[in-house]
Amino acid sequence: xxxxxxxxxxxxxxxxxxxxxxxxxxxxxxxxxxxxxxxxxxxxxxxxxxxxxxxxxxxxxxxxxxxxxxxxxxxxxxxxxxxxxxxxxxxxxxxxxxxxxxxxxxxxxxxxxxxxxxxxxxxxxxxxxxxxxxxxxxxxxxxxxxxxxxxxxxxxxxxxxxxxxxxxxxxxxxxxxxxxxxxxxxxxxxxxxxxxxxxxxxxxxxxxxxxxxxxxxxxxxxxxxxxxxxxxxxxxxxxxxxxxxxxxxxxxxxxxxxxxxxxxxxxxxxxxxxxxxxxxxxxxxxxxxxxxxxxxxxxxxxxxxxxxxxxxxxxxxxxxxxxxxxxxxxxxxxxxxxxxxx
Numbered sequence: 001x002x003x004x005x006x007x008x009x010x011x012x013x014x015x016x017x018x019x020x021x022x023x024x025x026x027x028x029x030x031x032x033x034x035x036x037x038x039x040x041x042x043x044x045x046x047x048x049x050x051x052x053x054x055x056x057x058x059x060x061x062x063x064x065x066x067x068x069x070x071x072x073x074x075x076x077x078x079x080x081x082x083x084x085x086x087x088x089x090x091x092x093x094x095x096x097x098x099x100x101x102x103x104x105x106x107x108x109x110x111x112x113x114x115x116x117x118x119x120x121x122x123x124x125x126x127x128x129x130x131x132x133x134x135x136x137x138x139x140x141x142x143x144x145x146x147x148x149x150x151x152x153x154x155x156x157x158x159x160x161x162x163x164x165x166x167x168x169x170x171x172x173x174x175x176x177x178x179x180x181x182x183x184x185x186x187x188x189x190x191x192x193x194x195x196x197x198x199x200x201x202x203x204x205x206x207x208x209x210x211x212x213x214x215x216x217x218x219x220x221x222x223x224x225x226x227x228x229x230x231x232x233x234x235x236x237x238x239x240x241x242x243x244x245x246x247x248x249x250x251x252x253x254x255x256x257x258x259x260x261x262x263x264x265x266x267x268x269x270x271x272x273x274x275x276x277x278x279x280x281x282x283x284x285x286x287x288x289x290x291x292x293x294x295x296x297x298x299x300x301x302x303x304x305x306x307x308x309x310x311x312x313x314x315x316x317x318x319x320x321x322x323x324x325x326x327x328x329x330x331x332x333x334x335x336x337x338x339x340x341x342x
Contacts, residue, residue, distance in 0.1 A: 022047045025265040028061060028072040029054060030252070031207065032227075035285035042272055048265050056207050057164060065090055065257065073260035074269060076124055079251045080166060080322040082114040091120045092256040094267060101274035109251070109291035114324065121253035122270050125226070125288035128311060128319060129167040129248040131241045132223040132231060134216060142241030143315065145175045148222055149198045156201040158219040160208045165337045166322060167248050168195070168222055174246025174320070181325035183332070192336045205341060213238060226287030229308040240308045242315040249311075249319040251291070 023046075027034065031054040039050050053072065055061045058081045064070055066088060077085055085091050096102055097110070097118045105123060115121045131147040138147075138154045146152075148159050149172060161168055170180045172195050178187035199205075203218060210227075212218045214234045223231075228240040254273060256266040272278055279290045280298030289309055296304060303309065311319050325333065 023262060023265045024049045024051065025074070025262050025269060026051045026053070026072045027074045027076075027269075028065070028070070029074075029076040031056060032210075033076065033252075033286055035281050038278060038281045038285070041278070041281070042269060045272070046265070046268055048268070059165065062090075068259070070257075071261070072257055073262045073266040074254060074256055076252050076254050077121070078322065079112065079114045079253060080324050082121060082253055082255070083324045085255065086115070086120060090258055092258045092260060092263065093119050094256045094263075094270070095119055096122045096267075096270050096274075099267070099271040099274065101271045104274050104276055104279075104292050104294060106291045106293050112251075115253070121255045122274055123291035124252040124254050124273070125282060125286055125290050126249070126251035127225040127288040127308075128242065129164070129171070129222065129224055129250070130228075130243055132213070132221050132228040132238055133241060134213075134219040134235075134237045135239050136237035137216075137219045142239060143244050144241065145171050145243040145245050145247075147220055147241065147243075148202065149175055149194050151198065151201045151220075155220045157203055159202045160204045160206060160212075160218045160221040161202055162207060162222050162224075163205050163341070164222075165333055166325075168340075169333050169336055170248050170320070170322070171222065171243060171246070174243070174318075180248070180320055181323060181329045183329060188332055188336065192339060195336070195340050199340060210234070225308040229287035229303075229306050232308075242312060242318065244315065244318060246318045246320055247315075248322045250322045 025048050027050060034052055043050055058078050061075060062081060065075060109123045110118055131142060133142040133147055138152055140152060148161055151159055169191060172191035173180060173182060173187060176187060176190040178184060208218055210231055213231045225240055232238045254270060256263060260266050274292055276292050276294035277298045279292035279295040283290050284300050284303055
């Protein structure tokens with residue numbers, strides 16, 4: 001496997017893999033989201049040389065792909081942006097619903113609003129966006145967006161906010177009683193003002209390295225459930241909170257790009273991901289549940305028991321599945337984000 005880290009052009013070759021391959025496959029995925037063991041298994045099974053390039057946000061990925069000339073065959077996209085890819089003609093209609101292993105997809109994840117019947121995408125993993133806090137430093141309620149919007153003294157200057165525009169703005173909107181994708185100017189202004197007022201108490205707006213949390217350089221963050229689990233495993237002081245004011249729920253999906261050069265190998269990979277044993281490898285690495293029936297039998301017991309894997313019943317009503325906002329709302333979000341990050 002070859003990995004292009006971040007947005008750089010540096011390629012790290014893993015010398016242990018075969019020098020020759022009958023084909024190639026180029027994957028574009030979020031950072032720290034692709035199990036090396038999974039790629040190695042795919043390469044050995046099909047004698048295909050895989051190159052992985054990692055990106056930092058849905059916005060970065062879609063801009064790169066829309067510009068053309070990227071060379072990728074496969075992209076992983078969050079549900080909220082899948083309709084944008086489809087509308088722009090950026091996905092190949094590969095009909096994964098006709099593939100051999102599609103029978104393993106949980107029916108609850110088939111007729112989804114972003115790709116009804118799954119003509120373009122297959123499910124990867126799903127999770128939530130909430131707050132992660134070092135409870136050795138802060139002993140108060142962590143199930144609230146106040147952790148980053150009205151920070152307690154113990155955490156001021158030690159909070160990170162991931163640069164995931166929709167996630168962060170939605171959390172702020174929920175905190176002022178609004179709904180995602182709202183066009184209500186008063187709600188949007190209240191959310192914007194709350195974010196801007198809180199920013200001086202943050203240490204960073206960044207995809208901070210896991211080590212910064214493990215080493216306690218940072219003590220809290222807007223974060224994702226699975227990533228939080230991985231931090232907790234390395235530093236037991238950290239815990240994941242579900243904001244009672246409301247929080248995003250999402251699913252990431254895998255699709256073949258319309259201008260892919262290695263379509264047949266890409267189809268092999270989609271079918272490969274829908275095998276229960278391989279889906280379990282993805283979940284064990286990322287810390288998120290998947291949508292492949294039978295995969296639980298291959299998952300680690302530690303993962304299945306992790307609190308981040310299941311939304312507590314008391315917070316389930318506050319989990320709002322992220323949808324695709326209309327272009328007008330996307331522009332309003334972008335303005336708020338510009339104000340926050342300038």
